[in-house]
Amino acid sequence: MYDFQTFLENKPLYYDEIDHERVHEAYTLLKPQIKRPVTVHIVGTNGKGSTGRILAHLAYKSGQSVGHFSSPHILKFNERIWINGDDSSDEVLECAHQRLFSILGKEMSDSLSYFEYTTLLAFIVFESCDLMVLEAGLGGEFDATNVCDKELSIITPIGIDHQAFLGDTIEEIAGTKIRSIQKKVLLAPQVYDEVLEVAREIVKDKNSELYLSSTYINMENAREQLEIHCIAKTNAWGEYLVDNATVAMQALEILGIEFDILDLVSLKLFGRFYPLRKNIHIDVGHNPLAALAIEKALDKKIVLIYNSLDDKEYEEVLRILKPKIKRVEIIAIHSQRATTLVEIEKALQRVGLEYSYFENKLDDDEDYLVFGSFYVVEEFLKQRKEYDVPK
Numbered sequence: 001m002y003d004f005q006t007f008l009e010n011k012p013l014y015y016d017e018i019d020h021e022r023v024h025e026a027y028t029l030l031k032p033q034i035k036r037p038v039t040v041h042i043v044g045t046n047g048k049g050s051t052g053r054i055l056a057h058l059a060y061k062s063g064q065s066v067g068h069f070s071s072p073h074i075l076k077f078n079e080r081i082w083i084n085g086d087d088s089s090d091e092v093l094e095c096a097h098q099r100l101f102s103i104l105g106k107e108m109s110d111s112l113s114y115f116e117y118t119t120l121l122a123f124i125v126f127e128s129c130d131l132m133v134l135e136a137g138l139g140g141e142f143d144a145t146n147v148c149d150k151e152l153s154i155i156t157p158i159g160i161d162h163q164a165f166l167g168d169t170i171e172e173i174a175g176t177k178i179r180s181i182q183k184k185v186l187l188a189p190q191v192y193d194e195v196l197e198v199a200r201e202i203v204k205d206k207n208s209e210l211y212l213s214s215t216y217i218n219m220e221n222a223r224e225q226l227e228i229h230c231i232a233k234t235n236a237w238g239e240y241l242v243d244n245a246t247v248a249m250q251a252l253e254i255l256g257i258e259f260d261i262l263d264l265v266s267l268k269l270f271g272r273f274y275p276l277r278k279n280i281h282i283d284v285g286h287n288p289l290a291a292l293a294i295e296k297a298l299d300k301k302i303v304l305i306y307n308s309l310d311d312k313e314y315e316e317v318l319r320i321l322k323p324k325i326k327r328v329e330i331i332a333i334h335s336q337r338a339t340t341l342v343e344i345e346k347a348l349q350r351v352g353l354e355y356s357y358f359e360n361k362l363d364d365d366e367d368y369l370v371f372g373s374f375y376v377v378e379e380f381l382k383q384r385k386e387y388d389v390p391k
Contacts, residue, residue, distance in 0.1 A: 001106075004090075004097035008077065011114040020142045023116040026108050027147040030120055033103050036148055037067070037132040040251060043140040043177045044156030046289045047188065047244045050272045051156055052133045053082070054264070055248035059131050060085055061263035067126030069119065069145070070135040072374050074271055074284065075381060081122050088125055096124040119144040131257070140177035153181040154251055156188045156244070158195045159289035160313075174198040186211040186254060188247045191289060211254060213247045224261060231264045236275045238297025271377055273297055276386065280362070282370040282377050286312050291320040294371065298324040302369045305329045305358055307376050310339040314372075315347040322351060326366075331358040331383075333375040360384065 002010065040055065042048045049070050056068035065084055073079035078087040100121055101109045109117065115137050126132045134145040158174050174195045178185070185208055187199050196212075203210040232242045245264060252259050268274070271284040273294065283294055286308065304325050308314035318328075330344055348355045360383045362368060370380045380386075 001098075001101060004094045005077075007097065007101075007109075008114065008118070011112075011117065018142075022111060023113075023119070023144045024147055026104055026112055026116070026120060029104055029108065030100070030123065031148075034123055034127045036123070037126060037129040038255065039132045039134060039148060039150040040152045040154060040255070041134050041136065041145060041150040041180060042154045042156060043136040043143075043180055044154075044188070045159040045173075045177075045287065046285065046293070047156040047240065047247075048135045049284075050241055050269050051154060051188070051244040051248050052135050053269060054245050054267065055154075055251055056082065056131070056133045057085075057267045058248065058252060058259040058261075058263055059257050061266075062257060062259045064130040064257065065128065066131045066133065067122065067129045068133040068135075069122040069126070071115065071118075071137055074374055074378050077118075080118065081125050083125060083129065092125060093121070096121050100124055113144075116144040119147075123148070131255075136177070136180070140180035142176070143180065146180045150182055151184065152251060152254055153185040154188065154247060155181075155185060155195075155199065156247070157190055157289055159191060159287060170194045171198055175202070178202045181206060181208055184209045184211070184254065186213060186247065186251050188213050189243060191292070211250070213250055227261050228264070231261070234265060235267070235269075236273070236281075237269075238273045238293060240293035240297065241269065241272060271374070276370075279364065279366065280368045280370065282380065284374045284377050285371060286317075286373040288313055288316045288320055291317040291371075294369070295321050295324055298369070300324075300367055301326045302367045303327055303329060305331050305368055305370045305376070305380060306372045307331050307333045307344060307379075308339050308372050309335065309337045309375070310343075311337065312339075312373070314339060314344065315351060317372075318347060318351045318353060321371075322353060325353060328353050328355040329358040330355060331370075331376060331379055333373070333379050335375050338375070358383075 042052045052068055052070055056066045060066040068082040071080050081088040136143040136145045155178055170192045171194050175198050178199050179202055190196060228242055271282060273281055273283045276282050285294060301324055306328050307330060328348055370377055
């Protein structure tokens with residue numbers, strides 16, 4: 001039996017054919033062996049990671065024992081399995097791997113995908129928690145995180161993404177994601193009206209309870225509105241993170257978990273419009289919906305350090321960000337899914353943006369945004385040797 005790190009390295013990240021039953025068979029073996037905490041399942045296109053971390057952070061600060069499973073990671077796998085304020089340790093992951101492998105057996109363990117196996121691994125790490133927050137990966141209904149029951153589903157903003165897997169229209173994509181719900185669902189503010197229509201149909205079919213997120217929790221409470229905006233200013237958050245915090249807080253209210261809004265001051269949302277330096281923001285967003293939020297959050301023109309995966313609408317992203325871009329510096333990334341540099345150049349030419357290649361030289365008099373994917377942020381941090389990331 002391999003140690004955890006070696007075991008993961010031998011697993012393919014992607015499969016030509018997806019077996020949706022495999023992870024359910026594995027969970028059937030695991031379920032009798034572990035306890036399941038109160039579970040929140042977060043599904044959507046954008047905002048899953050920040051909404052989940054805000055929820056987990058506030059619950060933990062209130063005295064709950066909390067686990068948060070998210071993906072992908074920026075620098076180290078441990079970031080995906082956060083428990084009680086910290087990324088999981090190598091020792092905790094290794095112990096959980098040894099136990100999971102022994103329960104599932106070699107044949108089943110080997111057959112599971114990277115994401116399927118690590119989802120089940122998180123269940124073991126979190127079994128003694130009061131609350132478990134699960135971020136869906138690619139979809140919702142058929143996602144590995146959807147194998148267990150949940151007390152609440154949160155649907156963050158849904159947009160057009162991963163059409164090859166989820167559908168060509170916003171209605172198809174929304175349906176695939178929202179059909180993962182059970183008894184209670186909280187719908188975040190949406191860009192597309194069709195998402196609300198789909199949600200209402202599915203809620204009716206499943207006899208579920210639908211909560212619509214307000215612009216702010218308790219709109220009549222002027223003090224809360226002022227506090228969250230002051231916190232956002234202190235933390236250098238864009239408006240979209242205020243929206244995500246609002247959704248997270250409403251979810252805690254639905255669950256009956258008390259929280260102190262001032263605990264948001266101590267929260268570091270690394271990779272989410274995060275001020276790495278006074279003149280450098282990093283964001284792991286990668287699609288038009290994320291670009292719209294970032295364009296709105298930017299209050300000045302920036303130098304964009306950019307690249308993209310080949311299945312993303314990178315030309316549309318560049319068009320959306322163009323009003324806030326001085327110029328673009330293309331950073332090479334190492335992924336079999338990366339768009340060719342030639343295609344990025346062609347897109348920049350069509351959009352009409354000046355560009356060059358990133359040479360790891362930053363001007364103190366310029367403002368920078370590192371954006372395009374987790375791979376882009378990871379490569380930038382490695383080149384800058386920025387390894388001391390906040391938890």
